[in-house]
Amino acid sequence: MTPTAIDLLVTYDIRTLTVADDRRLKRVAATCERYGQRVQYSVFECRLSEVGLVRLEADLLRVIDASIDSVNIYRLAGPVRQHKISLGRTTVRALGEPWIL
Amino acid sequence: MRHKSVLYVSDYKARIGVGKGNLQVRAEGRTTKIPVHGVESIILLGGQMTIESIDLCVRSGIRVAGIRRSGRLRFVVGGPIGGNVLLRVAQVTAAIDEERAADIARVIVAAKLSSYRIQVLRWASDASGMQRQVLRAEADVLAERIRSLPGTASGDRIRGIEGDGTRRYFRALGGSLAGLGPVGAFPVRTRRPPRDPVNALLSFLYALALVEVIGAAEAVGLDPQVGFLHRLRPGRPSLALDLLEELRPATDRLAVRLLRRRQIRIEHFTRTRSGACYLAESARGVVLSAYEAHKDETLGHPLVGRSVERWSLPTLQATLLARHLRGDLAHYPPFVLR
Numbered sequence: 001m002t003p004t005a006i007d008l009l010v011t012y013d014i015r016t017l018t019v020a021d022d023r024r025l026k027r028v029a030a031t032c033e034r035y036g037q038r039v040q041y042s043v044f045e046c047r048l049s050e051v052g053l054v055r056l057e058a059d060l061l062r063v064i065d066a067s068i069d070s071v072n073i074y075r076l077a078g079p080v081r082q083h084k085i086s087l088g089r090t091t092v093r094a095l096g097e098p099w100i101l
Numbered sequence: 102m103r104h105k106s107v108l109y110v111s112d113y114k115a116r117i118g119v120g121k122g123n124l125q126v127r128a129e130g131r132t133t134k135i136p137v138h139g140v141e142s143i144i145l146l147g148g149q150m151t152i153e154s155i156d157l158c159v160r161s162g163i164r165v166a167g168i169r170r171s172g173r174l175r176f177v178v179g180g181p182i183g184g185n186v187l188l189r190v191a192q193v194t195a196a197i198d199e200e201r202a203a204d205i206a207r208v209i210v211a212a213k214l215s216s217y218r219i220q221v222l223r224w225a226s227d228a229s230g231m232q233r234q235v236l237r238a239e240a241d242v243l244a245e246r247i248r249s250l251p252g253t254a255s256g257d258r259i260r261g262i263e264g265d266g267t268r269r270y271f272r273a274l275g276g277s278l279a280g281l282g283p284v285g286a287f288p289v290r291t292r293r294p295p296r297d298p299v300n301a302l303l304s305f306l307y308a309l310a311l312v313e314v315i316g317a318a319e320a321v322g323l324d325p326q327v328g329f330l331h332r333l334r335p336g337r338p339s340l341a342l343d344l345l346e347e348l349r350p351a352t353d354r355l356a357v358r359l360l361r362r363r364q365i366r367i368e369h370f371t372r373t374r375s376g377a378c379y380l381a382e383s384a385r386g387v388v389l390s391a392y393e394a395h396k397d398e399t400l401g402h403p404l405v406g407r408s409v410e411r412w413s414l415p416t417l418q419a420t421l422l423a424r425h426l427r428g429d430l431a432h433y434p435p436f437v438l439r
Binding site for chain 1: 136
């Protein structure tokens with residue numbers, strides 16, 4: 001009845017040699033920020049439905065230059081916290097938790 | 102597992118805005134970016150929202166609700182609205198038909214009192230001696246009240262039985278909190294405003310659950326104001342209050358757990374000069390985290406034949422009610438808490 005959730009990692013490598021490159025990098029980051037949360041410089045954790053994943057892919061394709069940039073979306077086998085080992089400083093909020101501000 | 106989370110804003114200095122097409126909250130000198138596609142709803146206990154952020158929420162199907170510290174709902178805006186006109190007509194038709202409304206009302210009250218009876222029996226088995234006997238007797242009265250429902254002819258009679266059963270249950274609840282000292286003092290249910298910590302906590306939690314239920318009703322295509330048990334009054338979310346009845350026992354259980362485990366204590370409440378009691382701002386974080394965590398709990402749903410996670414219950418029950426109103430289900434299968 002309700003769509004199942006998938007946990008994903010989105011990672012990217014955007015070339016930053018030109019001003020146009022900078023703009024693309026900002027757009028990729030902004031796109032990822034609409035779907036999930038940044039855990040490291042170019043790594044985002046997202047929890048999406050299947051439809052959400054399709055939309056994320058479409059939005060990313062719109063902003064990257066497929067001939068230069070590289071984006072990888074890793075689909076995790078279950079909730080990220082079961083598959084993640086955090087060393088050092090950890091992100092503030094875990095996926096699935098509420099935001100309380 | 103649900104794929105969206107709730108944003109609670111409690112800090113009165115917080116400001117929700119939009120940055121690069123995404124939600125962001127500025128609070129305590131920091132800006133937190135909130136993924137717009139990852140938000141199910143925004144619950145405002147304080148703070149401000151810019152027009153751009155309200156617009157983004159409405160366009161993105163994010164429900165925004167405002168709750169007063171007393172637990173009164175201020176407003177609910179936005180959020181997905183589903184269903185079709187035929188379902189709405191079926192809902193109104195059933196609500197203004199005394200017999201059909203009473204049929205649904207009886208089911209709701211039976212389920213609520215059944216859940217209450219099971220909780221009272223639990224408290225009885227934890228108690229001893231006189232207290233245990235008193236609680237067992239109350240459970241028997243509740244069973245008798247449930248049995249008297251099929252014989253009722255009018256909505257007023259059904260509401261009377263519901264009120265009586267609820268008063269008995271709350272007396273038993275007060276008894277089970279007696280060992281907690283002043284924080285657990287619960288002589289009677291008071292609201293508008295709540296007059297003691299237990300009431301303040303219950304009102305707060307009920308308000309959160311009411312927002313869920315209003316959202317679920319709208320998403321399924323039901324009008325939250327057209328109810329069957331609660332009388333129809335302008336501006337009153339009667340259907341949402343009807344659906345909320347089945348969630349109250351689980352919500353009470355959460356409140357009891359927070360108090361018994363001393364996660365919520367007397368210092369977490371403030372009192373106004375007029376005698377009203379509210380959850381202090383400092384305590385909201387604890388309560389909200391616990392509330393969200395309890396939404397992930399799995400509950401048995403005997404009438405549906407499988408277990409469900411608490412967060413999915415409002416949508417499930419709203420869907421079942423819609424199917425009953427459309428004629429797909431002969432009877433509405435309510436949720437009973439075991």
